[in-house]
Amino acid sequence: MKPFEKPTNPSHWSNHYGLERFQKGGHQTLETLMEYLRISQSQGLDYVLPFKDPNARLEMWRQEMQKGSDARNGLVRGDLLSRVLERSNHLHDPRYAGHQVAVPLPELAWITAATALLNNGMAIDEMGPASSPMEEAVMRSIAQYMGLGDEASGILCHGGTLANLTALLAARQCQSERDEWREGTTEKYAVLVSEQAHYCVDRAVRVMGWGEEGTIHVPVDASHRIRPEALETAFSEAQSKGLKVLSVVGSACTTSSGAFDDLNALADFANSKGLWFHVDGAHGAAQIFSKQHRKPLEGLQRADSVAMDFHKMLGIPALCTGLFYRRSKDAYSAFSQDADYLYEQGEQDEWWNLSKRTFECTKRMLSVAVYGIWEQHGAELWESLVDQLVGNAQAFAANIESREGWELFASPQSNIVCFRSTQWDNALLRKRMVERGPHYIVKTEFGGETWLRCTFQNPFTTEAVSTSILDRLEALGREGD
Ligand SMILES: Cc1ncc(COP(=O)(O)O)c(C=O)c1O
Structure with a gap:
C-alpha cells in the first residue's frame, strides 16, 4: 500500500485559488474578448470560419500541447484564449449565417463565468439554493406565457436532444397502464413524427428500445409540413403491425428547412386517439415571444409537452433548453428513482429537488441567465x-x-x-x-x-x-x- 503523502503546501493552493491570479486572468480575458468582439462585429477578418483540414488542426494542437507541458508555469499558457479565438468559428461576425446556434448576448458571458465559478450543482435544492427556485419561478412563468395553462411548468436541461427524450419518457409512463419505469417495457411502442423531423426524435425512440419501427415517419407536403390526412393511415398501419402508438410529435420548426407542422391539426388527431402531443420546438418555439411571428405556432398551447432551446433564437449560450409540461406533475413521470442520499421524500414530487425531473444529476446553473432576462425584460428582448x-x-x-x-x-x-x-x-x-x-x-x-x-x-x-x-x-x- 502506498504510504500517506503529505498534502501540498497551502501556499501552492493560495497561488492557484488566489485573488491576484483571478483578477489578472480576468483583466486579460476581458481585453482579449473585447478585441474579439470588436474585430468580429466589424467583419475585421477575411473569414468567419478559419478553414483547415481536421487532421492538420489536430496535429497543431498536439504539438502545442507538448510545448505547454515543457513550459508549465501557470494553469494555462497565457495565449491559450487568443489561440482558441483565432481558430474558432466567429458567430459574432455578421457574415455568420450557418447552423442554428445563438450568437450569445455578450453580457451573458459574465453570468456564465460567474455560475461556473459558483458551480452549484443543482441536482438537489441544497446544491442550488438560489438557482433552483429561480428555475421553478421562471419556468412556470414562461410555460404559462406560452398558453399551456395554470398547471404548467417545466425544467431546464442541457439541450433539445435530451429534452425530447425526457418528454417521450414522460409520455410512456403517463400513457401506459403499467409502471414502465419499474417493470420495463414489454409493449412495442411507436411515435408519429414528420419525415423531416430532427434525428434526435428517432434516436430517443431507439434509446428507449423501440427500434427502427418505433419511429413512424409521416409524409410531408412540398413545404415540409406533415400532411394531416396521412396521420390516420400511418396510425392504422402501425396498429396492424402490432405497434402501440403513444405520441404524436410536431416539429416547430423542422431543422433543415424551417417548416412548422400544423399544430392544431396534430392536436386534434392526438385528442381523437388519446395520444400524448409533444412539440419539438427546439428551434422555433421561441417565436412565441414575437407578436409578428407566432402565428405558425398556433396550437402549441394544446401540447402536453414542449421543448424549446434558449440557445438557438434567444441569445443564450449553449446548452440551455426548456422542457415545458401542461401538467407540471407529469414531469415526475419521466424518472422515478429512489435515491435516499439525495431526496427528502422518496418518490414524491418535490419541485425543489430538480434532478427528480431531469436526466442530469449535476447540471449547470442554467436558470440564472434565463431568469435574469425574463426578470429584467420580460418577453420584450x-x-x-x-x-x-x-x-x-x-x-x-x-x-x-x-x-x-x-x-x-x-x-x-x-x-x-x-x-x-x-x-x-x-x-x-x-x-x-x-x-x-x-x-x-x-x-x-x-x-x-x-x-x-x-x-x-x-x-x-x-x-x-x-x-x-x-x-x-x-x-x-x-x-x-
Ligand atoms: C427541431 C430540432 N430539434 C432538436 C434539436 C436538437 O437540439 P440540441 O442541439 O439542443 O440538442 C435541433 C437542433 O438543431 C432542432 O433543430
Missing part, C-alpha cells in the same frame, strides 16, 4: 431578437427572388432560408464558400439534391451583408468548374 432574425431571413428571401438564376425552397416562416443556384453546382459553391469564406453558410439535401442553407442568427446581418452572401456565391460560381 426576445421579441425584438426574433423579429430581427426572422426579418433578416425574409429580406434575404426577397433578395433571392429578385435575382435571376436562384431558386427559393419556401418563403421563410422562421430565420432559416433554403435556396439554390439553378446554374451552378450547389455543393461546389458551398465547398468554395466554406474553404475560402468570408461568409459562413451551410447546406442540406432534399430528395438527394443539394440546397444551400442560411440560418440568420446574428442580429447585425444587415441587408447589405446578406446581399454580399449572394454576390460572393455568384463570384464563386463564375469561376467555373
Whole structure:
C-alpha cells in the first residue's frame, strides 16, 4: 500500500485559488474578448470560419500541447484564449449565417463565468439554493406565457436532444397502464413524427428500445409540413403491425428547412386517439415571444409537452433548453428513482429537488441567465431578437427572388432560408464558400439534391451583408468548374 503523502503546501493552493491570479486572468480575458468582439462585429477578418483540414488542426494542437507541458508555469499558457479565438468559428461576425446556434448576448458571458465559478450543482435544492427556485419561478412563468395553462411548468436541461427524450419518457409512463419505469417495457411502442423531423426524435425512440419501427415517419407536403390526412393511415398501419402508438410529435420548426407542422391539426388527431402531443420546438418555439411571428405556432398551447432551446433564437449560450409540461406533475413521470442520499421524500414530487425531473444529476446553473432576462425584460428582448432574425431571413428571401438564376425552397416562416443556384453546382459553391469564406453558410439535401442553407442568427446581418452572401456565391460560381 502506498504510504500517506503529505498534502501540498497551502501556499501552492493560495497561488492557484488566489485573488491576484483571478483578477489578472480576468483583466486579460476581458481585453482579449473585447478585441474579439470588436474585430468580429466589424467583419475585421477575411473569414468567419478559419478553414483547415481536421487532421492538420489536430496535429497543431498536439504539438502545442507538448510545448505547454515543457513550459508549465501557470494553469494555462497565457495565449491559450487568443489561440482558441483565432481558430474558432466567429458567430459574432455578421457574415455568420450557418447552423442554428445563438450568437450569445455578450453580457451573458459574465453570468456564465460567474455560475461556473459558483458551480452549484443543482441536482438537489441544497446544491442550488438560489438557482433552483429561480428555475421553478421562471419556468412556470414562461410555460404559462406560452398558453399551456395554470398547471404548467417545466425544467431546464442541457439541450433539445435530451429534452425530447425526457418528454417521450414522460409520455410512456403517463400513457401506459403499467409502471414502465419499474417493470420495463414489454409493449412495442411507436411515435408519429414528420419525415423531416430532427434525428434526435428517432434516436430517443431507439434509446428507449423501440427500434427502427418505433419511429413512424409521416409524409410531408412540398413545404415540409406533415400532411394531416396521412396521420390516420400511418396510425392504422402501425396498429396492424402490432405497434402501440403513444405520441404524436410536431416539429416547430423542422431543422433543415424551417417548416412548422400544423399544430392544431396534430392536436386534434392526438385528442381523437388519446395520444400524448409533444412539440419539438427546439428551434422555433421561441417565436412565441414575437407578436409578428407566432402565428405558425398556433396550437402549441394544446401540447402536453414542449421543448424549446434558449440557445438557438434567444441569445443564450449553449446548452440551455426548456422542457415545458401542461401538467407540471407529469414531469415526475419521466424518472422515478429512489435515491435516499439525495431526496427528502422518496418518490414524491418535490419541485425543489430538480434532478427528480431531469436526466442530469449535476447540471449547470442554467436558470440564472434565463431568469435574469425574463426578470429584467420580460418577453420584450426576445421579441425584438426574433423579429430581427426572422426579418433578416425574409429580406434575404426577397433578395433571392429578385435575382435571376436562384431558386427559393419556401418563403421563410422562421430565420432559416433554403435556396439554390439553378446554374451552378450547389455543393461546389458551398465547398468554395466554406474553404475560402468570408461568409459562413451551410447546406442540406432534399430528395438527394443539394440546397444551400442560411440560418440568420446574428442580429447585425444587415441587408447589405446578406446581399454580399449572394454576390460572393455568384463570384464563386463564375469561376467555373
Ligand atoms: C427541431 C430540432 N430539434 C432538436 C434539436 C436538437 O437540439 P440540441 O442541439 O439542443 O440538442 C435541433 C437542433 O438543431 C432542432 O433543430
